[in-house]
Amino acid sequence: MGVVEFAAAKTLASSAVFLFITVLLIASAKRTVSCIVLFAVQCAVITAQIVAMASLRHSGDAVAVAVMVLLVKVLAIPYALLRVSARLKVSPKVSAATTPAQSAFIAAALILLAFAVVQPYARDFALDSEMLAAATAMVLTGGFLMVSRRKALMQVVGLLVLENGIFLLALTTTFGMPLVIEMGIFFDLLIWVLLMGVFIFRIRETFAHVDVSRLRRLRG
Amino acid sequence: MTLGIDVIQVLLLIVIAPLLRGMIGRVKARIQNRRGASVFRPYADLWKLFRKEDLVPLTASFLFRLCPIVLFAATLAAAAFVPVLHASSLLGNTGDFILLVYMLALARFFLVLGAMDGGSSFGGMGASREALVSTLAEAPLLLAMIAIAIVSHSASIASMVHWTAVRDPFQLSPVHAFALVALAMVTIAETGRVPVDNPVTHLELTMIHEAMVLEYSGPSLALIEWANSIKLTLMFTLLIGLFAPWGIAASLSFFGLGIAVATFALKIAILIVALAALESGVAKLRMYLVPQYLGIACAISVLAVVFTVFAR
Numbered sequence: 001m002g003v004v005e006f007a008a009a010k011t012l013a014s015s016a017v018f019l020f021i022t023v024l025l026i027a028s029a030k031r032t033v034s035c036i037v038l039f040a041v042q043c044a045v046i047t048a049q050i051v052a053m054a055s056l057r058h059s060g061d062a063v064a065v066a067v068m069v070l071l072v073k074v075l076a077i078p079y080a081l082l083r084v085s086a087r088l089k090v091s092p093k094v095s096a097a098t099t100p101a102q103s104a105f106i107a108a109a110l111i112l113l114a115f116a117v118v119q120p121y122a123r124d125f126a127l128d129s130e131m132l133a134a135a136t137a138m139v140l141t142g143g144f145l146m147v148s149r150r151k152a153l154m155q156v157v158g159l160l161v162l163e164n165g166i167f168l169l170a171l172t173t174t175f176g177m178p179l180v181i182e183m184g185i186f187f188d189l190l191i192w193v194l195l196m197g198v199f200i201f202r203i204r205e206t207f208a209h210v211d212v213s214r215l216r217r218l219r220g
Numbered sequence: 221m222t223l224g225i226d227v228i229q230v231l232l233l234i235v236i237a238p239l240l241r242g243m244i245g246r247v248k249a250r251i252q253n254r255r256g257a258s259v260f261r262p263y264a265d266l267w268k269l270f271r272k273e274d275l276v277p278l279t280a281s282f283l284f285r286l287c288p289i290v291l292f293a294a295t296l297a298a299a300a301f302v303p304v305l306h307a308s309s310l311l312g313n314t315g316d317f318i319l320l321v322y323m324l325a326l327a328r329f330f331l332v333l334g335a336m337d338g339g340s341s342f343g344g345m346g347a348s349r350e351a352l353v354s355t356l357a358e359a360p361l362l363l364a365m366i367a368i369a370i371v372s373h374s375a376s377i378a379s380m381v382h383w384t385a386v387r388d389p390f391q392l393s394p395v396h397a398f399a400l401v402a403l404a405m406v407t408i409a410e411t412g413r414v415p416v417d418n419p420v421t422h423l424e425l426t427m428i429h430e431a432m433v434l435e436y437s438g439p440s441l442a443l444i445e446w447a448n449s450i451k452l453t454l455m456f457t458l459l460i461g462l463f464a465p466w467g468i469a470a471s472l473s474f475f476g477l478g479i480a481v482a483t484f485a486l487k488i489a490i491l492i493v494a495l496a497a498l499e500s501g502v503a504k505l506r507m508y509l510v511p512q513y514l515g516i517a518c519a520i521s522v523l524a525v526v527f528t529v530f531a532r
Contacts, residue, residue, distance in 0.1 A: 010390040017397040024401075024523070028516045101515025108523040115530060129530075130394070 008052035015049045016130035020111055023141045026161060027107035028100045031092045035157050036081045042164060043073035061179045072186045077193050084197045085153055090210055095150045110140040131172045138165030152200045152210040156193065163189060225472060226310040233299045237449040238262035247496035269442035277435055279339035287334025288443040294327035295447040302457045305480040306469045307382040316375035317365045328354050331432060338435030346431025356514040357409045363521035364399040368462055370528040371395050385465040398524035400463045405517035407455040414499040416510055426507055460487045
């Protein structure tokens with residue numbers, strides 16, 4: 001076994017752990033900026049994982065996907081979000097409905113739930129249960145972030161984490177979708193983030209805040 | 221022979237403790253673009269304090285003089301539990317990790333007692349804050365170590381270290397990762413470093429440790445400060461031993477011990493730089509946010525314990 005294969009195998013074996021930790025930290029972060037940076041870190045872990053898979057399976061498509069993840073999710077989207085959050089000039093807090101410690105406990109519970117749920121599935125299909133659990137936990141935590149954070153920007157981060165989870169789920173169960181579909185999803189995501197950025201600006205210009213819970217007063 | 225290396229390990233921890241503190245201060249100064257004091261200044265400070273007069277407040281009882289001695293003794297006993305160069309320790313056969321945690325708790329209890337005995341309002345304030353922080357830090361500290369104890373099937377720290385040392389360094393288990401994060405967070409709270417307490421200030425209303433030792437002077441203060449740096453070194457060594465003990469001497473050969481010393485120094489240096497960078501980059505938490513911080517550590521350590529069920 002060569003050094004490359006060895007490193008690839010170890011990356012695959014340990015990346016789930018790093019994903020769990022980023023999920024926990026995103027849930028307990030106090031400022032939007034740290035959430036965005038942690039999201040970039042999470043995507044970097046996923047990139048490493050795809051590269052490892054690519055080198056184990058000798059697939060060129062996977063390398064292309066890894067490059068796209070690196071460009072879009074690790075660099076472009078966090079950069080755009082950081083710019084938006086710098087130019088919004090609202091408070092840097094995530095303004096969550098739960099305290100950081102409560103969020104950490106809830107995220108921990110979601111991780112455990114994910115682990116318990118995927119066990120039979122992983123056993124039947126002989127898949128890596130840790131990776132499956134990490135993907136499911138990311139889907140759940142993304143949803144949790146979206147319902148518990150009042151800032152419009154954090155809803156974007158929540159959705160991105162959720163999307164990461166779905167992407168990872170596809171990666172572990174089917175070893176990645178066809179390249180064309182992946183590309184489509186990435187462009188979708190990029191356009192979506194840009195639209196959302198513009199949308200958040202419009203919310204702030206019209207209402208002078210980005211608090212989603214206060215949009216409820218708009219009812220006629 | 222094992223007894224000899226065990227005694228050397230404890231002495232090493234005690235002797236390098238002030239140096240560690242000096243090095244953290246020096247690295248912090250370099251990061252902040254200052255020159256900083258010599259790394260040996262803490263030794264000079266201790267020497268100076270030991271030769272000074274010990275002033276006792278008029279309102280204080282005998283406890284005031286007794287507390288620093290008990291504090292130092294209990295910290296010393298705790299240091300005798302931690303393997304440094306070889307996977308064995310002086311008190312390793314007498315007690316397990318629970319005793320280590322409560323040796324530290326005993327030390328802290330007497331520090332709090334002495335602070336309140338001094339009679340100043342600052343002492344009482346610092347003491348109540350320290351009591352709060354330590355109460356909240358105890359759960360994650362114990363839980364993280366319980367998680368490691370469960371996966372390594374042993375309660376003795378020496379065999380926990382040995383169990384990790386013979387494993388493949390790249391086979392990262394979630395239990396170890398979570399326990400490491402929780403224990404690192406607790407280490408910062410326990411040793412009074414920046415996000416929780418600021419170790420370099422005497423003049424802040426939010427100080428914890430410094431408020432407690434405000435009434436102390438001379439040899440008593442020296443003992444407290446020395447015990448404090450031993451505690452920091454001890455926690456660092458514990459982190460290294462439980463999560464990255466590779467390089468620790470398997471046998472007592474000259475060559476093995478040499479490698480153990482070199483790797484230990486390297487790991488301590490990495491931790492020092494990490495801590496100094498963290499302290500320079502992070503603002504101190506408000507007192508009311510400290511429970512939140514420790515709550516997160518608690519959640520992570522609970523996760524570590526529950527994950528032992530899934531551990532391979």
